[in-house]
Amino acid sequence: MSGIVAIVEPRHEAIGDASTARMLAALSDRGDNSEVVRRHDAVLAVVRFEWEMADGFSGQALVVTDGEITVAADATLYYRDDLLRALTDAGVRPVGTTPAHLIAAAYRAWGDECTSKLEGDFAFVIRDHARRRTIAVRDFMGRRPLYYAELDGALIIASTVSAIVAHPNCPNDLDMLALGEIVGVSLAGHSRTPYAAVSSLPPATLLVREDHGGARQHTYWQPRLDDGGSRDSESFDSASEQLRALLAAAITQRCSRSSATAIWLSGGYDSPVMIGVGNWALDQLGSQRLHPISFSHPVGDPGREDELIDEIADFWNARPTWLSIEDVPLLRDATAHAARSDVPFQHAFENWLRALLGATQQSGAQVALYGDGGDQLFAVSTVFLKDLFAGLRWRELRREWRAFGGSGLRELWRSVARPVLEEGAQALRGEAAPSIRFPEWMSAEFMRRHGLERRQLEAEASLASGGAGRAGAETRRSLENPTIPRVLAGLSTLSLEYAVDLRAPLLDRRLVEFALQRPRAERASAGTVKHLLRRTANGLLPPTVLAPRKHKTGVLTGYFSRTFRSDPEGIVSNAFEHSVLAAAGIVNAAALQQAWRQYKSHGTGSGGHLFVAFQTELWLRARDLVAG
Numbered sequence: 113m114s115g116i117v118a119i120v121e122p123r124h125e126a127i128g129d130a131s132t133a134r135m136l137a138a139l140s141d142r143g144d145n146s147e148v149v150r151r152h153d154a155v156l157a158v159v160r161f162e163w164e165m166a167d168g169f170s171g172q173a174l175v176v177t178d179g180e181i182t183v184a185a186d187a188t189l190y191y192r193d194d195l196l197r198a199l200t201d202a203g204v205r206p207v208g209t210t211p212a213h214l215i216a217a218a219y220r221a222w223g224d225e226c227t228s229k230l231e232g233d234f235a236f237v238i239r240d241h242a243r244r245r246t247i248a249v250r251d252f253m254g255r256r257p258l259y260y261a262e263l264d265g266a267l268i269i270a271s272t273v274s275a276i277v278a279h280p281n282c283p284n285d286l287d288m289l290a291l292g293e294i295v296g297v298s299l300a301g302h303s304r305t306p307y308a309a310v311s312s313l314p315p316a317t318l319l320v321r322e323d324h325g326g327a328r329q330h331t332y333w334q335p336r337l338d339d340g341g342s343r344d345s346e347s348f349d350s351a352s353e354q355l356r357a358l359l360a361a362a363i364t365q366r367c368s369r370s371s372a373t374a375i376w377l378s379g380g381y382d383s384p385v386m387i388g389v390g391n392w393a394l395d396q397l398g399s400q401r402l403h404p405i406s407f408s409h410p411v412g413d414p415g416r417e418d419e420l421i422d423e424i425a426d427f428w429n430a431r432p433t434w435l436s437i438e439d440v441p442l443l444r445d446a447t448a449h450a451a452r453s454d455v456p457f458q459h460a461f462e463n464w465l466r467a468l469l470g471a472t473q474q475s476g477a478q479v480a481l482y483g484d485g486g487d488q489l490f491a492v493s494t495v496f497l498k499d500l501f502a503g504l505r506w507r508e509l510r511r512e513w514r515a516f517g518g519s520g521l522r523e524l525w526r527s528v529a530r531p532v533l534e535e536g537a538q539a540l541r542g543e544a545a546p547s548i549r550f551p552e553w554m555s556a557e558f559m560r561r562h563g564l565e566r567r568q569l570e571a572e573a574s575l576a577s578g579g580a581g582r583a584g585a586e587t588r589r590s591l592e593n594p595t596i597p598r599v600l601a602g603l604s605t606l607s608l609e610y611a612v613d614l615r616a617p618l619l620d621r622r623l624v625e626f627a628l629q630r631p632r633a634e635r636a637s638a639g640t641v642k643h644l645l646r647r648t649a650n651g652l653l654p655p656t657v658l659a660p661r662k663h664k665t666g667v668l669t670g671y672f673s674r675t676f677r678s679d680p681e682g683i684v685s686n687a688f689e690h691s692v693l694a695a696a697g698i699v700n701a702a703a704l705q706q707a708w709r710q711y712k713s714h715g716t717g718s719g720g721h722l723f724v725a726f727q728t729e730l731w732l733r734a735r736d737l738v739a740g
Contacts, residue, residue: 113256113604113613114170114186115142115159117275118237120246121266122153122323131280132157138275141452142186142608147174149182153323154239154246156184163478163611168369171210178207178216180242186256186271187211187234188613190365190620198229212236219247227318227332231621233604235313237269244323252333253619254315254597256604257454260327261310267321272454272605276310283309289562292698294456294598295725296550296564299571302594306455306731315597333621335591337580337628351630352647355623359386359648360393362620366481367399374477376468377404377424377432379417379657380666381642382486384424386617388652390481391428402481404432405471407464413437414667423654433471440467442675443683450730457602457731460672460723465603469610478612485618488590489627491641492583496632497528499581515639546572551721553703583632591624676719677712684708684722687729699725 117135132155136146143159158174165172169188176183189195189211199206199217206217211234218226219238227249235256237248248269250258260269263281270276277284290304302314313319316333363386367373375390377383391401404425409416415437425432440463449462459465472480494516500509513524538544546568550559559565575592576585590596607614617623627644634644640660649658679685688708694701704725711717 113142113164113188113608114174115139115271115275116184116186116235116237116258116269117155117157117271118184118239118246118248118269119155119266119279120153120239120321120323122244134280135270135275135278138278139270139272141605142271145174149175149177151182151239151241154182154241156182156237156239158184158186161608161611164613166370167209169478169613171208171212173208173210173212176208176210176212176216178213178220180240181216181219182239182241183212183216183219183236185212185215185234185236186258187215187232187236188615189214189230189232189234190362191231191622195229195231224318224320233615235271246321248313248319249332250313250315250317250597252316252621252624253591253600253616255600255616255619257597257601258313259305259310260313260319262327263309267327269319273305273307273310274454277307282307285309286696288558288696288698289564291693291696291728292554292558292562292564293567293594295693295698295721295728296554297595297721297724298550298564298568299548299575299589299593300564300567312597314594335578335588335624335628337578337584337587348634348644348647351634352644352650355626355644355648356389358620358623358626359389359617362617362623363390363481364393364397364399365620366479366615366617367394367402368477368479370478372400372403372475372477374405374472374475374480375402376472376480376482377406377421378483378666379420379424380483380486381490381645381658382483382618383481384420384653384657385486385645385649386481386483387424387428388649390617392652401428401430403475403477404430405435405468405475405480406432407435407437407468409437409671414665414670417666420657420665423657427654433475435467435471437464437671440464441680442672443678443680446683446727447730447734450727451734453602453731454605455598455602455731456724456728457598457606459599459602460676460720461668462606464668465606466610469607469612472612473610480607480612480614481617482614483618484616485624486642486645488587489618489624490635490645492586492632492635494636495586496581496583496636498532499583501528502532502581512637512639515637517639544569548572551707551718551725553700553707555697555700558697558699580632583635587628672723673715673719676723677715679712684726685712687726687733692729692732693725 139159143161146159148157156175160170164170199221202221204217204221206213215236218229233255234251235258239246257271259273259276261276268276268279276282285308286306287304287308290306293301303311305312316331317329318332319327319329321327375387377387387402394401406421408418444463546565575588578588603614646658688705691701693699707717708722711719711722
């Protein structure tokens with residue numbers, strides 16, 4: 113996880129050393145070793161910490177030059193042997209072994225199509241000096257951040273917004289629409305940042321700029337669901353074996369080559385399946401097993417999974433590192449965290465993550481695996497019942513309604529049938545409204561002026577256009593929501609403070625593409641979820657861990673509500689009573705304060721939206737950015 117900067121100014125020489133140093137200083141939280149490579153019209157620079165220069169991470173080379181190609185990369189690549197074979201077949205030999213060398217070779221072999229050959233967590237910039245063109249690429253989930261701006265003919269690209277704003281020609285005017293969509297957790301606004309001059313490169317996107325024109329983008333990967341239509345002949349057992357092989361490869365590819373690899377183990381299904389399949393695969397390779405790190409919750413807390421975690425640990429003869437949730441206040445150092453954040457960081461459990469990162473660091477591991485991706489790929493909510501109703505699949509609807517605890521025809525009408533009919537009627541009348549609403553305390557005038565509901569409706573329509581009904585739209589939303597790459601980019605920056613690389617095997621691209629082709633019934637049916645994922649770990653975990661559950665376990669809503677509402681020293685109340693967002697006209701001050709009082713007193717309302725607004729308030733205050 114490095115920091116990169118690229119400055120291309122084709123009309124005149126690139127900016128001087130002092131300005132470059134200023135931009136690199138804004139990347140100090142991403143590395144303290146640096147290299148700057150200058151050509152007449154371009155500057156490319158990389159910063160990186162010493163631990164990241166080891167084999168298996170970004171490597172010793174910082175900026176890489178391969179003939180007329182210069183590469184600045186923040187990258188960890190997987191399946192390198194496959195890539196090297198493909199390069200050999202293409203007649204291209206890399207001049208080095210680091211990810212940046214391999215990226216340069218891939219570009220020489222396949223040009224812009226190299227994105228289909230590179231697998232990993234990456235953001236990089238290539239300057240093709242001979243062809244006078246620049247490309248920038250971000251991986252398909254956006255795990256590494258990348259931003260850009262076009263300023264007076266120059267193209268500026270960097271790992272942080274702050275580095276671009278540090279460019280002498282970059283204004284720091286706020287983007288009100290971007291702030292509104294951040295606070296409202298909108299599905300729109302993939303490219304926007306809090307600064308009007310700076311854009312975010314979306315995940316799975318290639319940006320290209322020829323020196324004679326402006327930057328253009330195209331998406332090189334999209335989640336494609338066919339609800340298993342192309343796999344009907346493949347048996348469930350065969351699919352579980354294929355998934356086991358894919359997950360085993362994804363895990364072993366991501367394990368550290370030089371030290372133990374930690375796994376953040378819960379008692380749900382995702383990380384337990386990962387430790388089962390991972391240890392099985394590592395045993396076959398004669399490699400060290402995964403070291404579990406887990407949170408303990410009090411007896412009776414909905415987040416408690418201690419007993420299930422103990423069962424898993426005993427099965428694999430492991431000794432977990434235990435942390436106590438009672439030792440992790442939600443709002444501790446919230447102001448300091450906001451001051452360090454590059455953009456408003458939308459993760460409610462930053463201190464929870466810091467505790468896990470700290471324990472990983474203390475264990476001696478430099479890589480931690482975690483189960484992100486399981487819910488997105490292997491489960492779906494009961495929204496699929498609406499698909500069954502809309503598709504006139506009455507018998508299946510009746511069976512699934514009962515299996516998932518539905519009670520009576522009246523409730524079925526209220527929660528399934530009527531909403532579907534109302535959606536259809538609204539569409540016919542041209543009165544469609546977003547299904548995901550903004551908080552009531554946002555300013556109605558601001559929303560009208562900026563067209564937030566229209567933009568949300570368009571985003572929902574785009575997600576629905578990919579087929580597989582409402583269930584498919586939900587899956588695509590969980591993978592393409594613009595909040596996701598903001599959170600992932602924040603995680604990569606956060607983990608750098610602890611010299612730990614966070615990796616998510618379930619979001620391996622090969623595994624994702626396989627999972628998206630499987631039938632919906634494997635995600636949710638017969639009153640339970642994650643059928644395929646659970647079958648994959650048969651024999652690798654205790655049967656009690658894999659068994660269906662009456663209630664969802666590991667729920668952190670109790671911890672969140674309890675600790676957020678405690679409001680130590682009135683930090684939340686103070687932020688909302690003197691709201692910068694209200695001064696900017698984004699929220700209604702009185703409505704926001706009323707919503708907070710109601711949530712603080714009774715726990716009713718959307719605590720998640722309030723928390724995002726709170727974080728954004730702190731971020732704006734830390735920069736003394738009072739919008740008008």
